[in-house]
Amino acid sequence: MPERSHRRRALADPERIGVPYHPPSSSSENAGNGGNVDRVLFKNLVEMVPLVESLMGRRSTSSFTRRASMVYTPAPSHPPKVDMKARRTAQSVYAKKQSDVGDSALQKFAHDGDGVADDCRTFTSNPSTAGDLLKAREDVTMLRQQLDDLERKILEKDQALKVAEDSLNQMKAIKMQLDELKHQAAEKDSLIKVSNSQLSNAQIKLAEKQAVLEKLEWEAKTSNTKVEELQAGLDCMDFEIAALMQLFEELSKCDSATDPDNITMFHQVDHLPHIDDLDEAAIKKMEDARMAYATALAAAKENPSEESLTSVAEARVRLQAFVL
Structure with missing residues (x-):
């Protein structure tokens, strides 16, 4: 108050x-x-x-013991140049x-x-x-x-x-997920590369084994061909031996003359009645069988297929029937 x-x-x-x-x-x-x-x-x-x-x-304080009148000095005004209409408004x-x-x-x-x-x-x-x-x-x-x-x-x-901070946190979380996905993708890429390398090595080994198998098949075919050739030669030798044995048997059956010194005298081969009386048809069939066997053997040498080998085997059986 x-x-x-x-x-x-x-x-x-x-x-x-x-x-x-x-x-x-x-x-x-x-x-x-x-x-x-x-x-x-x-x-x-x-x-x-x-x-x-x-x-x-x-x-009023002790610091202000005396009072004086206040003087107000206005600052000089410099009005800007504006439109008079706007100024009046x-x-x-x-x-x-x-x-x-x-x-x-x-x-x-x-x-x-x-x-x-x-x-x-x-x-x-x-x-x-x-x-x-x-x-x-x-x-x-x-x-x-x-x-x-x-x-x-x-x-x-x-x-x-706050919204920006939330967005930044979401971006950080998304970036972390993206880095994790990149890491997983890099691991999968490395696994795929290792699998491709192993597959390539397996394909190379398979190709090598296939080449070895083809080589073995070719060697087997070559061995079979040689075996067939040897078998054919052996059959020819058997045929010749059989023919010679038959000739000797025929010669042994011929009449022979014995001298005082027990020396057996044979007649001339051209005048042997058993050889002259041999069946020409049987000899011709034997020769045809031999020629068929030789032809089948030559065809098997050129093309060692199953059909040619079967033909060689059949011709050999027919030839052996005449010899044996």
């Missing part, structure tokens, strides 16, 4: 605090009653409010805003109790302070809006950052 009384005394006596006093006009007396407000007085009120607030908030909007804010501020001051009307009259006595107050309030409102926008943007950025 003492502080509030001090503030009232300071507002009641503006010359005491170094603020020039401007007597209120007749229109400003109606501010407490909610009537129309003079624009000049309203501007003075708005410009005076920041100074009054600073003075009301200051406490901006000024009209700004004036409208000032009037609206001023009306609300005056109504608030008028309906506030316990000495607010006196403060309002004091504010209206200094138009520069009222303008500063209105400007400060506009700046505060603008700063609050900017702060709200910044908080909203920060919240959006936090959400976007």
Whole structure:
């Protein structure tokens, strides 16, 4: 309460605090009653409010033993070159805003109790302070809006950052899975290469074994051919031996003459009756069988197939039938 009384005394006596006093006009007396407000007085009120607030908030201390009047030196303004139409529009909007804010501020001051009307009259006595107050309030409102926008943007950025972190974690997990898949694929590729190498070695070994088998088959065929040749030669020798044995038997059956020295005298072979009487048909068949055997043997030498070998065997059997 003492502080509030001090503030009232300071507002009641503006010359005491170094603020020039401007007597209120007749229109400003109606501010407490909610009537129309003079624009000049309203501007003075708005410009005076920041100074009054600073003075009301200051406490007397030992450091400030003396008080002096405050001097306000406005900075030189250099208005930019803008379009006159846009400038008039901006000024009209700004004036409208000032009037609206001023009306609300005056109504608030008028309906506030316990000495607010006196403060309002004091504010209206200094138009520069009222303008500063209105400007400060506009700046505060603008700063609050900017702060709200910044908080909203920060919240959006936090959400976007959280989404980005989640996406980054997902990308890391996907990258880990991809690396694992690459590792597995590399292992499978190495296994495939090893399997291909083993398959190639097996194919080479199989080709070598097949070549060896073909060589053995060729050697077997060659051996069979040689065996057939030897068998044919043996059959021919058997046939010749059999023929010679038969000839000797025929010769032994012929009549022989014995001399006193037991020397057997044979007749001439050309005049042997048994040889002359031999069956020409049987000899011809034996010769045909021998020729057929020789032909089959020659064909088997040129083409050692199963059919040729069978023909050789059949011809040999027929020839052996005549000899034996």
